[in-house]
Amino acid sequence: MSVGAGLAVIYFGSGGEEGGGVTNAVLLLAVAAGLAVWYLTRPSAGKPVS
Numbered sequence: 001m002s003v004g005a006g007l008a009v010i011y012f013g014s015g016g017e018e019g020g021g022v023t024n025a026v027l028l029l030a031v032a033a034g035l036a037v038w039y040l041t042r043p044s045a046g047k048p049v050s
Contacts, residue, residue: 006034008024 013026 001035002038005037006030009033 007030009030010022010026013029014022
């Protein structure tokens with residue numbers, strides 16, 4: 001899911017009127033989105049994964 005979030009940010013952030021390139025800001029947002037999704041969806045340490 002976190003990879004998908006990062007790829008979605010890159011996909012939607014790359015389209016634009018100014019040539020449509022991927023900038024450093026878009027890459028930084030993609031990494032931040034991926035980390036946020038990973039953090040929110042990770043299993044808790046005390047609960048076994050079923």
